[in-house]
Amino acid sequence: xxxxxxxxxxxxxxxxxxxxxxxxxxxxxxxxxxxxxxxxxxxxxxxxxxxxxxxxxxxxxxxxxxxxxxxxxxxxxxxxxxxxxxxxxxxxxxxxxxxxxxxxxxxxxxxxxxxxxxxxxxxxxxxxxxxxxxxxxxxxxxxxxxxxxxxxxxxxxxxxxxxxxxxxxxxxxxxxxxxxxxxxxxxxxxxxxxxxxxxxxxxxxxxxxxxxxxxxxxxxxxxxxxxxxxxxxxxxxxxxxxxxxxxxxxxxxxxxxxxxxxxxxxxxxxxxxxxxxxxxxxxxxxxxxxxxxxxxxxxxxxxxxxxxxxxxxxxxxxxxxxxxxxxxxxxxxxxxxxxxxxxxxxxxxxxxxxxxxxxxxxxxxxxxxxxxxxxxxxxxxxxxxxx
Numbered sequence: 210x211x212x213x214x215x216x217x218x219x220x221x222x223x224x225x226x227x228x229x230x231x232x233x234x235x236x237x238x239x240x241x242x243x244x245x246x247x248x249x250x251x252x253x254x255x256x257x258x259x260x261x262x263x264x265x266x267x268x269x270x271x272x273x274x275x276x277x278x279x280x281x282x283x284x285x286x287x288x289x290x291x292x293x294x295x296x297x298x299x300x301x302x303x304x305x306x307x308x309x310x311x312x313x314x315x316x317x318x319x320x321x322x323x324x325x326x327x328x329x330x331x332x333x334x335x336x337x338x339x340x341x342x343x344x345x346x347x348x349x350x351x352x353x354x355x356x357x358x359x360x361x362x363x364x365x366x367x368x369x370x371x372x373x374x375x376x377x378x379x380x381x382x383x384x385x386x387x388x389x390x391x392x393x394x395x396x397x398x399x400x401x402x403x404x405x406x407x408x409x410x411x412x413x414x415x416x417x418x419x420x421x422x423x424x425x426x427x428x429x430x431x432x433x434x435x436x437x438x439x440x441x442x443x444x445x446x447x448x449x450x451x452x453x454x455x456x457x458x459x460x461x462x463x464x465x466x467x468x469x470x471x472x473x474x475x476x477x478x479x480x481x482x483x484x485x486x487x488x489x490x491x492x493x494x495x496x497x498x499x500x501x502x503x504x505x506x507x508x509x510x511x512x513x514x515x516x517x518x519x520x521x522x523x524x525x526x527x528x529x530x531x532x533x534x535x536x537x538x539x540x541x542x543x544x545x546x547x548x549x550x551x552x553x554x555x556x557x558x559x560x561x562x563x564x565x566x567x568x569x570x571x572x573x574x575x576x577x578x579x580x581x582x583x584x585x586x587x588x589x590x591x592x593x594x595x596x
Contacts, residue, residue: 323429325421327408330357331398333391333469334415335384336364342415347372348586349577350419359401361394388502389493395469395503396492402480403488408433410480413472416528418546418573420580427524427544428474436517437476438508440467441525448505453498454486454514465519466508470527472545473504479517486510532558541579548572563588 332351334343343360351358360369360377363384370377378401382393395412402410409428413419431437447463467473475483486495487510496506511517524544526532532547533556540546540560548571549556557566562575569575578587 323408323425325354325357325425327433328357328424328428329359329402329405329407329410330354330419331402331410331412332358332360332415332417333394333398333412334360334362335386336362336366337384338415339366339369343369345571345573346415346418349573350421352584353421353581354419359398361398361401363390363394388496388500391503392493392496392506395507396487396490399480399483399487399492400489403484408477409474410477411472411474412469413545414470414527414547416470416547416550416571417472418571418576419472420541420543420545420576422580423524423542423544424474427522431476432478433476434478435476436479436482436515438467438473438479438511438517438519439475439522439525440473440519441471441522441527442466442519443468443470443527443529448501448508450499450501450505450509452513454495462509462513464508464512465521466505466512467519467525468527468529469504469507470529471525471547472527473507473525475507475511479511479515482515482517483510486514528553528556532556535559537561540576546573546576 332343332346339362355373355376358376360373361380362369362377363380363382365379366377378397380394380397382397383390398412399410411419411424427439431439442465447465449461449463451458452460452462480487485491492506495510496503499506499509501509508519512519522544524542526535526543526546528547528549532549535543535558537559540558546558548558554570557570557572558576560572560575560579562569563578564572564575566572574587578584581587
């Protein structure tokens with residue numbers, strides 16, 4: 210009798226195990242099917258746009274105030290007078306028509322409406338250039354974007370403060386042109402942009418002229434929520450550095466970076482992703498780990514850490530290139546211009562106008578008067594080149 214009881218107990222135990230296993234198999238089938246709306250949806254992809262916005266919205270006026278400074282575009286991609294195009298590599302490895310030697314945007318795409326107030330333009334300078342460089346910028350392009358332009362410097366200047374108010378930011382960084390000082394300023398630029406809630410961050414130097422209508426057109430080709438890093442490399446190959454953020458430096462990493470001397474732009478969506486390595490002083494520590502200057506560190510964070518590809522564009526220009534090679538009829542279609550310093554005074558864009566080279570050695574005044582001919586100090590006569 211006792212043996213029979215034990216046998217029944219074993220059978221009950223085995224039956225219980227089988228029943229539990231059956232339940233486990235049936236549970237997924239008994240659950241209700243999720244509705245389509247409950248499924249995780251892919252992130253919507255906003256197609257970059259090529260249809261060009263008009264050059265209005267600059268302080269309530271149109272660029273050139275009656276004189277068109279930009280190429281006109283039709284839906285089939287035909288352009289008015291302008292320059293050739295340049296195929297640059299897109300993140301997918303294909304080519305996109307962004308403008309090249311001569312600049313100019315081509316193609317036809319729907320565009321994201323953008324106003325100048327959506328852009329945060331950071332100008333990096335140092336106290337010794339407040340008079341010689343900033344005076345020219347305030348006289349020219351900054352006068353058309355006072356509210357959107359922020360000057361990042363390293364010393365107090367009462368006259369500059371009176372002129373620009375809260376848009377002058379004393380970074381309290383060193384005035385030395387060292388890697389540490391440059392990264393210190395870039396760190397402050399980044400934090401101020403994040404605070405601003407603006408859609409685009411654009412960095413330029415104090416020897417750049419920003420052609421605002423062209424900048425608006427370029428950025429309108431993208432959406433600020435996309436991962437967009439726009440600029441011009443100063444090298445013809447990626448830079449290589451020891452990887453000391455993800456590893457111990459025993460391996461190296463290659464990446465492109467946009468030179469700060471020509472200027473570059475970053476979308477807000479991408480800038481927010483940079484935060485772990487860039488915000489609240491982290492930019493400085495990141496730069497110290499890889500031992501590279503500010504613009505290289507920006508490229509490292511974006512390309513090496515976030516794996517977002519730099520979009521190469523020839524619309525940005527620095528004093529490091531031969532500016533005289535830029536075709537004259539394309540100058541006004543660029544995004545940024547520059548000029549040679551004391552070491553190369555003749556390295557300027559070739560463009561005629563109401564000022565001689567002696568009167569306007571940087572050619573910034575000439576460019577400005579072609580864009581904004583109603584500026585009070587521009588010559589009232591027909592523009593012609595003086596020898």
